[in-house]
Amino acid sequence: MTKSETLFQRAVKVMPGGVNSPVRAFGSIGASPKFIKSAEGAYLYDEDGNRYIDYIGSWGPMILGHGQPEVLDCVIEACKRGLSFGAATAPEVEMAELVCELIPSIEMVRMVNSGTEAVMSAIRLARGYTKRNKIIKFTGCYHGHSDGLLVKAGSGAMTSGIPDSLGVPVGCTQDTLSADYNNLDSVKGYFERCGEEIAAVIVEPVAANMGVVPPKPGFLEGLRSLCDQYGALLIFDEVITGFRLGICGAQGYYGIKPDLTTFGKIIGGGMPVGAYGGSREIMELVAPVGGVYQAGTLSGNPVAMAAGIAQLMILKEHPEYYVQLNEHANKFYQNIQEILKKSGRPYRVNHVGSLGCLYFTDTEVVDYESAKTSDTKAFTDYCNYMIGHGVYLAPSQFEAMFLSMAHTEEMLQETLKIIEEYFQ
Ligand SMILES: Cc1ncc(COP(=O)(O)O)c(C=O)c1O
Secondary structure, three states: OOHHHHHHHHHHHHOHHHOOOHHHHOHHHOOOOOOEEEEEEOEEEEOOOOEEEEOOOOOOOOOOOEOOHHHHHHHHHHHHHOOOOOOOOHHHHHHHHHHHHHOOOOOEEEEEOOHHHHHHHHHHHHHHHHOOOEEEEEOOOOOOOOHHHOOOOOOHHHHOOOOOOOOOOHHHHOOEEEEOOOOHHHHHHHHHHHHHHEEEEEEOOOEOOOOOEOOOOOHHHHHHHHHHHHOOEEEEEOOOOOOOOOOOHHHHHHOOOOOEEEEOHHHHOOOOOEEEEEOHHHHOOEOOOOOEOOOOOOOOOHHHHHHHHHHHHHHHHOHHHHHHHHHHHHHHHHHHHHHHHHOOOOOEEEEEOOEEEEEOOOOOOOOHHHHOOOOHHHHHHHHHHHHHOOEEOOOOOOOOEEOOOOOOHHHHHHHHHHHHHHHO
16 A cells, blocks of 8 residues: 555545545545645655656645745745744735735735635625625636635536535525626626626636636626626636736736735745735725724734745746746647647647646537536546656646646656657
8 A cells, every 4th residue: 555545544534535625635536645745846746755747736826836945945034033923024014015016906905814715805895895795706616615605616616516515504695696607698687687786796817716718808808897887896816817827917917907806825835825905995994994804813924925925026026937937838738739639539728828727528618517518537537647647637627737937848748748648
């Protein structure tokens, strides 16, 4: 038995499913998890000493690769000064200034501890600001596991087949309206029916929790103008896209200004962090200035801030890294599509910048329904083969592949070779 298998046997006895987050259990591909011991650059090493080229990158934040030396140094120095004070610190100010400088739609920001918390708080703020209750979300988009948003959710909820969770009272979701991604008419319909009750539209500007679904031209612009027309707020959930598609995230990439933005793990360079921000007018409604209550003992934690600031500073100072990453990624995903074509498979690769997904379907994937046409059994076989050959993919058809700036041309070629071998 491998060390990973032994650890999993122990884990299932003391943790639900043996894990602390569902997708990690590898259940949807009929396998058990690899227990990761360490990582460096774009490589992961498991407890048995196997090496993998990592296409998860901690689900996004390791955009510079694992163990980036400057980030590590800043974290070590911060640890020496103290792990947590529960008091105001200089790095929080530095982080807030940096986010406001980098993201033009943000004049004020509040740090939290996860993407879930960021979105949950942004929704409360949107409701407090507009004095309305309803929100529109999109089927297959995932915004964390807060009660009101576990409605037709993507990511692990989609993989496990429980898009609507047990334990969520009807009262918590009665104001959550689900529209179809890339379908403006479905959004318009809600606005026409109850526009004065809608506080906000929340969207993943690139849907990355049902695989990767790019917004159709005009979709995000259409959401912006519907929100303007009806006085609702537009919330971009940039937990995946923020500081990944470019230094200004998806809003910079597509040139759309949301009213509120949520960030997650990537803003903490791999530490447990989230944030939400927007205009001064809206953000000044948050406690202690305004009447929307939101708090957190560990929010703005100095070690997490040190990691986040270090990563963001590197990204800010090296715009060429994004150019290189996106060029590498475009070529890589196009090459996968070429391999599929050559091998006579009608499957499809969707990608935006470094985010990509191979769907085992001949249908164009533009929303939840079309994403679900993917043959998950075929994905399971492919995913197990790839992991067995040293390529660490998310163990779910409905998660993205994340390339980082540490993936070298050589690693990408090696990956393509393994993909080619599989399809041959
Ligand atoms: C778009 C989006 N929003 C919110 C979340 C929730 O973030 P967290 O898992 O940090 O709570 C996720 C998680 O992956 C996400 O992808």
